[in-house]
Amino acid sequence: MMEILTWTYLLVGLTFALYIGIAIWSRAGSTKEFYVAGGGVSPLANGMATAADWMSAASFISMAGLIAFAGYDGSVYLMGWTGGYVLLALLLAPYLRKFGKFTVPDFVGDRYYSNTARVVAVICALFISFVYVAGQMRGVGIVFSRYLEVPIEWGVVIGMIIVFFYAVLGGMKGITYTQVAQYCVLIFAYMVPAIFISMQLTGNPIPQLGFGGEVEAGVSLLDKLDGVLDDLGFAAYTDGRKSMTDMFMITLALMVGTAGLPHVIVRFFTVPRVKDARLSAGYALVFIAILYTTAPAVAAFGIYNAINSTSEKPISELPTWVQTWQKTNLIQVEDKNGDGVVQYLADPNTNELQIDKDIMVLASPEIAELPNWVVGLVAAGAMAAALSTAAGLLLVISTSVSRDLFKTFRPEISEKKELRIARIAAAGAVILAGYFGVNPPGFVAQVVAFAFGLAAASFFPVILLGIFSTRINKEGAIFGMLVGLVFTLGYITYFKFISPEQNTAEYWWFGVSPEGIGSIGMILNFIVCVLVSRFTPAPPASIQEMVEEIRIPRGAGKAIDH
Amino acid sequence: MPLDPKHKTKVYWKKNLQTLVVLLLIWFLVSFGFGILWVEELNTIPLGGFKLGFWFAQQGSIYVFVLLIFAYVYWMNRLDRKFDVDEE
Numbered sequence: 001m002m003e004i005l006t007w008t009y010l011l012v013g014l015t016f017a018l019y020i021g022i023a024i025w026s027r028a029g030s031t032k033e034f035y036v037a038g039g040g041v042s043p044l045a046n047g048m049a050t051a052a053d054w055m056s057a058a059s060f061i062s063m064a065g066l067i068a069f070a071g072y073d074g075s076v077y078l079m080g081w082t083g084g085y086v087l088l089a090l091l092l093a094p095y096l097r098k099f100g101k102f103t104v105p106d107f108v109g110d111r112y113y114s115n116t117a118r119v120v121a122v123i124c125a126l127f128i129s130f131v132y133v134a135g136q137m138r139g140v141g142i143v144f145s146r147y148l149e150v151p152i153e154w155g156v157v158i159g160m161i162i163v164f165f166y167a168v169l170g171g172m173k174g175i176t177y178t179q180v181a182q183y184c185v186l187i188f189a190y191m192v193p194a195i196f197i198s199m200q201l202t203g204n205p206i207p208q209l210g211f212g213g214e215v216e217a218g219v220s221l222l223d224k225l226d227g228v229l230d231d232l233g234f235a236a237y238t239d240g241r242k243s244m245t246d247m248f249m250i251t252l253a254l255m256v257g258t259a260g261l262p263h264v265i266v267r268f269f270t271v272p273r274v275k276d277a278r279l280s281a282g283y284a285l286v287f288i289a290i291l292y293t294t295a296p297a298v299a300a301f302g303i304y305n306a307i308n309s310t311s312e313k314p315i316s317e318l319p320t321w322v323q324t325w326q327k328t329n330l331i332q333v334e335d336k337n338g339d340g341v342v343q344y345l346a347d348p349n350t351n352e353l354q355i356d357k358d359i360m361v362l363a364s365p366e367i368a369e370l371p372n373w374v375v376g377l378v379a380a381g382a383m384a385a386a387l388s389t390a391a392g393l394l395l396v397i398s399t400s401v402s403r404d405l406f407k408t409f410r411p412e413i414s415e416k417k418e419l420r421i422a423r424i425a426a427a428g429a430v431i432l433a434g435y436f437g438v439n440p441p442g443f444v445a446q447v448v449a450f451a452f453g454l455a456a457a458s459f460f461p462v463i464l465l466g467i468f469s470t471r472i473n474k475e476g477a478i479f480g481m482l483v484g485l486v487f488t489l490g491y492i493t494y495f496k497f498i499s500p501e502q503n504t505a506e507y508w509w510f511g512v513s514p515e516g517i518g519s520i521g522m523i524l525n526f527i528v529c530v531l532v533s534r535f536t537p538a539p540p541a542s543i544q545e546m547v548e549e550i551r552i553p554r555g556a557g558k559a560i561d562h
Numbered sequence: 563m564p565l566d567p568k569h570k571t572k573v574y575w576k577k578n579l580q581t582l583v584v585l586l587l588i589w590f591l592v593s594f595g596f597g598i599l600w601v602e603e604l605n606t607i608p609l610g611g612f613k614l615g616f617w618f619a620q621q622g623s624i625y626v627f628v629l630l631i632f633a634y635v636y637w638m639n640r641l642d643r644k645f646d647v648d649e650e
Contacts, residue, residue, distance in 0.1 A: 067620075072601075075619035079593045082624045086589045089631045090582055094638075208621060212611035220611030238605065238616040247598050255593075273649045275639055282631035289624050296620040551575055554647045 007376035008147045015185050015380045016162055019387070022181060023166030023174045031419050034171030035102040035399050036269040041176055043276040047283025049179035050267045052186065052388035054081075054258075054288060056132075057139025059295075060186060060385035065357025067299035068306075071229075071237040074299065076247060080254025080452075082285060082292050087259040087460075089281030093268040095467045097277035098550045102269060103396075104262045104459060105404040111466040113543055114474040115408060120481050122404045124458040125262040128451045129393045129400075130436075132263075133429070136390035137437025140383065146328060146362065147379035153438050159387065160434040167391045167398075168426045172270060175391045182384035187290060189381025192374055193364040194294050197301045200368060211297035215304070225304050232311070233346030237300065242513075243505065249516030256522055257452025260460035263392040266399075274553035302360035305367050310353055311344040318342070321366035330356040330363075390433065398426035450492050453518025457484035461525040467551070470544040472529060475536040480529030488521035574645040581637050585630050593623040 028034040041049070059081070067074030099107055105125060109118025137156055144155025166174040194207045202213030202221060215221045226236040235241050242250075258264065267284075268277045309319050315335060325331045332354040333342055344353040362382075365374040402422035407413065413421075458481050465472040465480075492514045495503040505511055512520060538544075549555075596604055597619035604615030612621075642648035 072616055072619060075597060075616075078620050079597055079623050082627050083589065083593050086585075086627050086630050090585060090634055211621070212609070212617070214611060222611055222613070222616070238613055240601070244598060248594060251593065251598065275635070275642070275649060278631075278635045278638060282628070282635055285628050285631055289628050293621055293624050548571065551578070552571065552647045553642050553649055556649060 004372045004375050005147075005149065007373045008379045009376075011373070011376040011380040012148065012383060015181075015384060018181055019162060019178045020165055022177045023170045026170050026173045026177050028169070028171035028173045028419075031403075031415050031422065032102075033173045034419055034422055035403065036266070037171075037173040037176045039270060040272055041270040043271055043280035044283055045176065045180050046267060046271050046276075046280040048183040048287055049176045049270075050264065050280065050284035051287035051291075052179040052183035052384070053267060053392040054264060054284070054389070055186065055291060055385050056389040057136055057143070057382060057386035059291065060190065060382050061139065061143075061358050061361050064295045064298040064302060065360035067296050068303040068360050069357060071235065072240045073242045073247070074296070076242075076250045076254060078292055078296060080251045081258055082288060083251070084255040084258025085281055085285040085288070087255060088264065088268075089278055089285075091464055092259060092265065092467070093277045093281050094274045094553065095550045096265060096463070097268050097271065098274050098553060098556050100269075100556060102266070103399050103404055104265050104463070105400060107466065108459075108462060108477065109404070109408070111543065111546070112462070112474040112477040113540065114478065117462075117474055117478050117481075118404060118408060120478060121459070122400050124454065124481065124485060125396060125400050125404075128261065128455055129263060129396045130433070132451050133390055133393040133397070133433045134436035134440065136386050136393065137433045138440050139386040140390070141437055143379060143382045143386065147375075156434050156437040159383075159390070159437075160430050163387055163391050163394065164427065164430045167394045167430065168423050171422070171426075172266075172395055175388075175395055176270060178391065179388045182388040183287060185384040186381040186388075187287070189377045189384070190291055190294065190361075192377060193361075193368055193370060194298050194301075196370055197305070197364060197368045198297065201301055201304070207294045207297035207301075211300055221300060221304060225300060228304070228307055228311075232307075232344060237303075243511055245511045246505070246513050246516055249512045249519045253453050253456050253516050253518035253522070256456035256460045257454075257518055260455035260458070260463070261451070262455075262459070263389075263396045265463075266396060267392075272556075274556050298360060298364065302364065302367075306355055306359070307344060309367075310342050312341055314341055316340070319367075321363050324366065325359060325363050330359045394426055394429050394433065397429040398422050401425035401429075450488075450514070450518075453488050453492065453515070453521065454485060456518035457488040457521025457525055461522055461529055465526070465529055467547065470547045471538055472533045473536055473539045476529040476531075476533030479532045480525040483528045484521040484525030487524055488518050491517045491521075570645060571647075574641065574647060577641055577645075578638070581634065581641070585634055588626065589630055592618060592626040597623050 032038050063077060096107060105118050105121035108121040109115060137159060140159030141152040141155040144150050144158065145152045166178050195205050198207040198210030199205045201215060202210040204210040204213045213221055215224050222238055226238055230236055240247060271277050271280050310322060315333060322331055334352050336352050342352055343350060345351045365378055399422065402418055402425050406421050407418055462477045462481055495514045596615060601615035601619060605613040607614040609617050
């Protein structure tokens with residue numbers, strides 16, 4: 001029987017070799033290939049690539065655990081991070097594909113005939129992407145250190161080299177096809193333990209059905225869980241603790257933010273036709289939904305198993321996985337009252353068990369007593385999730401620098417030179433992201449969740465209005481973006497960094513937490529954008545014609561065959 | 563039925579907007595409606611081992627989202643062909 005470590009090295013090594021092989025095969029030769037993979041990606045492949053791009057280390061490792069401890073409140077992530085694709089498919093993707101350029105700032109700059117608007121958009125895109133990518137590199141480092149027993153720093157460096165290879169060489173073309181492979185790896189790694197655990201617990205191999213299954217004759221898993229948590233002093237699993245207003249606002253901010261994230265939007269520039277953009281949004285959501293409907297089941301199974309195998313059990317008889325993961329401090333047992341038995345309770349003074357949220361996925365193969373290769377598979381899956389998202393973000397950063405900044409202000413540079421600048425920018429971004437991965441500034445973890453609020457409050461309204469109204473002008477767009485961004489950033493900074501002690505419902509405006517404030521920022525952006533446009537001159541006739549033009553599918557730019 | 567191109571484009575856009583409104587109403591209903599605003603009322607109705615409101619919040623809304631996008635793809639492709647603005 002092979003050791004866990006051997007399996008992990010083998011599976012992670014094999015998947016890395018696969019990614020590098022794909023990168024060499026799909027090198028980018030032109031800027032169009034580097035930015036949008038030549039625009040010739042099939043809708044199905046783009047759907048998979050989008051799903052891998054979208055599902056980050058946090059989705060893979062942490063989300064199930066987050067839901068396990070939040071219960072019904074965790075629904076904001078499930079609805080928020082999937083519902084945004086409906087907005088994307090219906091309101092943005094087809095029109096941006098018809099517009100036919102390479103980046104979100106491209107659209108904002110052209111539609112609002114203003115380089116000021118373009119630069120504001122570039123700043124938003126860079127800020128959102130940097131915050132997000134630092135978290136991914138950190139995720140790579142953590143997975144390496146937990147599974148391969150190398151220091152976090154080395155893990156980050158190895159991750160940097162791999163990403164460097166295919167993002168810098170292959171550009172969007174390389175990234176797209178590695179992301180397709182990464183999706184397959186990550187979804188397989190997520191589903192195998194989930195299916196086995198579902199079978200063990202409820203007898204149903206489909207986690208989405210096992211979620212509603214019975215754990216004892218006549219008692220459903222969720223009812224049982226509600227009862228158990230209630231006995232220990234926690235809120236019932238299926239009940240909410242957040243206010244309805246806050247639930248509403250957070251879900252809205254996550255949905256709209258998803259639709260406004262530049263690394264997601266840019267994926268829809270890579271397909272040949274407008275109808276492919278619509279279809280590939282559908283495929284993307286199918287691939288995402290497979291994981292996102294499994295995650296809440298994994299969450300409920302995980303918390304049920306964790307409580308069942310520890311609560312009121314003698315410390316000497318705890319299962320081996322508890323002992324293994326105690327070494328990494330992801331589970332901590334402290335026998336406060338000295339009775340030799342674990343008490344898991346809501347009251348922090350008498351509670352003797354601390355469980356980290358990441359354990360629900362990371363330890364799932366051991367909890368289900370699955371063979372060692374499954375552990376290696378989960379490690380490879382987590383790595384695939386982190387690397388694919390990091391690569392997508394790095395591409396946005398490098399494109400913003402080479403195209404939206406350099407090419408805009410130095411239009412005479414040759415394509416060859418532009419491509420070189422894009423590669424240098426990608427390399428620079430990898431190194432910077434790696435640096436932040438090794439030395440994470442304290443604010444990164446805090447801020448990642450807010451990238452959505454910022455995307456919601458800055459991009460979404462001006463892109464939407466730019467398509468659905470011909471009257472919105474550059475003054476409206478610039479003021480709208482700035483007001484949305486400054487308001488949201490200000491609110492978050494105040495409650496998270498200046499006065500964190502006031503970060504309670506009592507002090508929040510209209511009862512909206514910093515996580516949900518992007519929704520208010522978005523509404524402000526809309527209002528300012530419309531009002532300012534009304535009192536300033538209409539856009540030139542050529543722009544109004546352009547808007548009419550992007551509403552009609554026929555005539556989208558030709559793609560380069562692969 | 564001969565239509566002048568300008569008028570045809572207008573009608574196409576109007577039909578497009580109508581499709582969007584219908585689909586987005588359903589989008590709002592299953593997530594914000596069933597999953598958040600009326601979750602407590604729906605939770606009194608059982609669905610297998612789930613409470614209905616909770617099921618919509620953590621499962622049902624996502625399934626409906628997927629269906630909505632494919633319904634949109636189908637309707638828009640039909641609309642594009644009808645108004646002769648589809649791609650080759």
